[in-house]
Amino acid sequence: MKVRILANTLRFRLRQPEVQQFQQQGKVTETTAFGPDPAQQLHFCLEVTSGPELTVCYQSNTATIGVPRHLAEEWTGTALVGLEGKVDTGKGQVIEVLVEKDFVCLDRPEEENSGAYPNPKGVC
Template sequence: MKIRIKDNSVRFRLTQSEVSELGEKGMVSSFTQFVDRPFIYMIEKTQNEALSAAFIENKIVMKIPETMVNALVSTDTVGFDGQTGSVKLLVEKDFVCIDNTMEEDQSDNYPNPNLTC
C-alpha cells in the first residue's frame, strides 16, 4: 500500500492483493519504521456511509464504507473520494506505471488501462 500526502490531501493506493485482503479481512495496513517508532497507515471497512479518516498518535486510519469495499473488490471501479474536515481523501487501485519504472516492484499492481499494445 502506498500513501501520498500533500498539504490537505491524503491518497491511499492499493495493489490487487491488498484490495482482496480488505475485502476478506475488513482491513489492510502497512507501516514505515522510523528510528523511535513506526508510522502506521491503514484502511478499515466500516458501516458508515462516507469515506473518513482519523490521525491518532502515529497512525492514519482511513475508514471506508462496506459498499465501497465491495465495489473495489468486485467491479472495475478505480476508487472513491471523500473529505474529513478540511482533509481531502482518496482511496484507489494502484496501476502499473506507463513508463514501466524499475524502481519498485509493480507485479501486484492492476494492469494500466491506458497501456496500448
C-alpha cells in the same frame, strides 16, 4: 500500499494483493519504521466501517481512512478504480481522501510493479 500526502490531501494506492486482503479481512495496513521502537513507527490503515461516509482518523501514530461497507464492496468487487471524498475534521478544516487501485507504471522497472493492476494505457 503507496501513500501520498500533500497538505490536507491523503491518497492510498493499493495493489491487487492488498485490495484482496481489504476485501477479505476488511483492513490493510502499511508501516514506515523510522526506528525499531513502536513509538518510531508510522502506520497507515484502510479499514471497512459501518458508517455512511468516508472517514479519517489519526491516533497512536496511525492515520486511518474508514470506508463504508457498501463502498468497500463496490470498489473491491468491480472495475471501479477509486473512491474519493472530503472529510470535515472540525473547525472548518477538510481533508481530501482518495483511495485507488494501483496501476502498473509504464516507466518503472518490473519489480516496482509487482502486484499492480494492468495499466489500461499500456494496451494498444
